[in-house]
Amino acid sequence: MKLAATAVAFAYSPEQEVLRSVSLLLGSGQVMFILGANGTGKTTLLECLSGLRAILRGSVMLDSVEIHQLSPPIRARHIGLVPQLHEPVFEFTVEQAVLMGRAPHLGLFGRPGPADFRVVGEAIESVGIAHLSTRPYTKISGGERQLALIARGLAQGARCLLMDEPVAHLDPHHQHEVLSIVRRLADQGFSFAITSHLPNHALLYADWAMFLIDGMSELQGPPATTITEESLRIAYQMDFEIVEGQSGTRAVLPRMLNR
Amino acid sequence: MNQSRRYVNWLLLFIPVATFLFALFLGRYGIRVFDTVRVLLGLDGPTDVFRALILRVRLPRVLAAACVGANLAVVGASFQGLFRNPLVDSRILGVSSGAAFGAALALLLTSQGMLIQASAFAFAMVAIGLVMLVGMRFGSSTLVLVIGGILVGALFNSLLGLIKYVADPLSTLPAITYWLLGSLNATQWSDLPPLLSITGLGLSFFMLLRWRLNLLTVSDTEAMAMGIRVRLLRTILVSVGTLMVAASVALAGTIGWIGLVVPHVARAWVGPDHGRLIPASAALGATTLILLDTVARTVLPSEIPLGVLTGLIGVPAFFLLFLRFLRARGEAR
Numbered sequence: 001m002k003l004a005a006t007a008v009a010f011a012y013s014p015e016q017e018v019l020r021s022v023s024l025l026l027g028s029g030q031v032m033f034i035l036g037a038n039g040t041g042k043t044t045l046l047e048c049l050s051g052l053r054a055i056l057r058g059s060v061m062l063d064s065v066e067i068h069q070l071s072p073p074i075r076a077r078h079i080g081l082v083p084q085l086h087e088p089v090f091e092f093t094v095e096q097a098v099l100m101g102r103a104p105h106l107g108l109f110g111r112p113g114p115a116d117f118r119v120v121g122e123a124i125e126s127v128g129i130a131h132l133s134t135r136p137y138t139k140i141s142g143g144e145r146q147l148a149l150i151a152r153g154l155a156q157g158a159r160c161l162l163m164d165e166p167v168a169h170l171d172p173h174h175q176h177e178v179l180s181i182v183r184r185l186a187d188q189g190f191s192f193a194i195t196s197h198l199p200n201h202a203l204l205y206a207d208w209a210m211f212l213i214d215g216m217s218e219l220q221g222p223p224a225t226t227i228t229e230e231s232l233r234i235a236y237q238m239d240f241e242i243v244e245g246q247s248g249t250r251a252v253l254p255r256m257l258n259r
Numbered sequence: 260m261n262q263s264r265r266y267v268n269w270l271l272l273f274i275p276v277a278t279f280l281f282a283l284f285l286g287r288y289g290i291r292v293f294d295t296v297r298v299l300l301g302l303d304g305p306t307d308v309f310r311a312l313i314l315r316v317r318l319p320r321v322l323a324a325a326c327v328g329a330n331l332a333v334v335g336a337s338f339q340g341l342f343r344n345p346l347v348d349s350r351i352l353g354v355s356s357g358a359a360f361g362a363a364l365a366l367l368l369t370s371q372g373m374l375i376q377a378s379a380f381a382f383a384m385v386a387i388g389l390v391m392l393v394g395m396r397f398g399s400s401t402l403v404l405v406i407g408g409i410l411v412g413a414l415f416n417s418l419l420g421l422i423k424y425v426a427d428p429l430s431t432l433p434a435i436t437y438w439l440l441g442s443l444n445a446t447q448w449s450d451l452p453p454l455l456s457i458t459g460l461g462l463s464f465f466m467l468l469r470w471r472l473n474l475l476t477v478s479d480t481e482a483m484a485m486g487i488r489v490r491l492l493r494t495i496l497v498s499v500g501t502l503m504v505a506a507s508v509a510l511a512g513t514i515g516w517i518g519l520v521v522p523h524v525a526r527a528w529v530g531p532d533h534g535r536l537i538p539a540s541a542a543l544g545a546t547t548l549i550l551l552d553t554v555a556r557t558v559l560p561s562e563i564p565l566g567v568l569t570g571l572i573g574v575p576a577f578f579l580l581f582l583r584f585l586r587a588r589g590e591a592r
Contacts, residue, residue: 081480
């Protein structure tokens with residue numbers, strides 16, 4: 001399964017186009033990182049890719065179907081959206097929260113049955129939080145909640161998950177845990193488009209990196225060739241240096257002038 | 260886990276039914292339980308006076324209390340969910356204010372019970388209509404609906420003030436005041452058809468949609484990404500809920516707190532999953548209002564207004580719940 005955006009443009013108001021022309025291709029088993037400065041429309045792009053917003057120009061195709069021609073439940077069975085973390089209001093258990101992902105498979109008056117519970121159980125298992133099933137979703141850590149949201153996307157049946165800054169607010173250990181699970185799921189054939197402010201994560205976990213600059217998709221390709229001192233300067237308007245660690249991993253550092 | 264669940268389900272059925280029967284034989288005229296049961300079963304024995312008292316006076320009133328209580332609690336629970344705000348109740352959208360104005364206007368012009376009920380209902384509909392118009396114009400987000408509701412409520416409260424101001428202070432004004440305090444006094448069978456039918460349809464509707472209500476407690480974006488037509492679903496739920504509140508308020512007056520407190524108690528008992536919260540709220544709402552109404556009609560020689568009782572009991576109950584909530588979060592000692 002692949003998700004392809006071609007020259008997508010979007011505007012909240014006619015005067016200002018948030019997205020001017022975004023093209024990307026997300027194949028199965030791929031982890032794509034979408035980088036870009038604050039306010040360049042990364043979240044909006046994810047919402048357009050998941051079919052939640054009517055785009056101005058261009059097209060978003062799921063395999064050979066224009067995504068806006070799919071009904072919302074059908075779309076939800078293919079594409080999942082994992083929003084930025086927020087504090088939930090009610091104390092649903094992890095299992096109840098993940099069960100919500102079954103909605104596109106149930107009729108208007110439907111309630112989850114044994115088969116749905118089984119799917120949810122497997123989803124929770126596959127992100128490694130089975131021990132938290134009955135815990136209140138409000139009382140688990142941010143990283144665990146992020147994993148629960150991934151499980152919810154899997155319970156939807158989505159093969160393609162769009163994640164909005166999944167590791168913001170997480171400590172390095174949990175950042176690694178969440179992204180390792182993302183990586184493992186990708187190896188099983190799931191695809192991920194992830195917005196991030198951390199080029200290092202793109203270098204570590206991604207197959208593909210893309211910069212969103214002024215509403216345009218620019219400079220995309222494999223992270224090793226895309227994330228360069230030059231592209232980073234264009235994206236963030238400051239100087240960086242790229243260093244190489246002993247194990248061969250590369251990392252981005254801001255260039256400090258007065259040292 | 261499963262066994263305790265079944266136990267809770269039976270309890271949820273048993274409590275309101277038992278309360279219902281209990282309320283029928285309680286009253287200013289003592290009727291023995293045995294005779295009450297015989298009247299209900301249609302057996303011979305009790306005098307015609309007892310029969311009339313139970314079937315024509317108490318039964319419609321207790322039935323009305325059950326319906327109104329269930330409606331207010333179910334709508335309160337759902338509105339708290341779909342506005343993602345545990346402090347919301349059925350009055351949030353200005354419906355009760357509209358109904359209060361409608362009733363006061365009718366009381367100013369007539370004294371016919373049916374007309375008062377109809378006018379209260381009609382103006383509740385006008386109120387929600389205005390809120391919906393605002394919502395449609397500005398995109399039906401929960402914020403727009405809540406602010407619209409507060410404004411429409413304020414508008415009708417001012418109009419209500421105007422009516423009180425011009426009402427005859429010796430006859431009409433006390434009638435308006437009494438209506439506003441809420442009461443099921445003088446409920447007759449002839450008052451019930453609108454309430455019974457709307458309650459039946461409304462509760463069935465919420466029961467059918469109860470699991471899906473969970474999806475409205477997450478952000479619009481998330482719910483949409485899970486294939487939910489959020490705005491449509493929310494509009495339909497708000498409309499049906501409003502009908503239930505309007506029918507209840509039109510008959511019983513503006514009864515506060517039930518729609519706020521009962522859902523919290525129900526949530527503390529069965530958890531936030533609407534699959535269980537909705538039936539629990541219905542059962543506890545019906546029970547609570549039957550009990551309060553029984554107190555209202557039996558404890559003092561004259562009726563205690565229901566709105567006063569729900570406040571007197573609701574306020575401390577809510578305060579205790581609130582403290583518990585804060586304690587659980589470590590924000591209070």
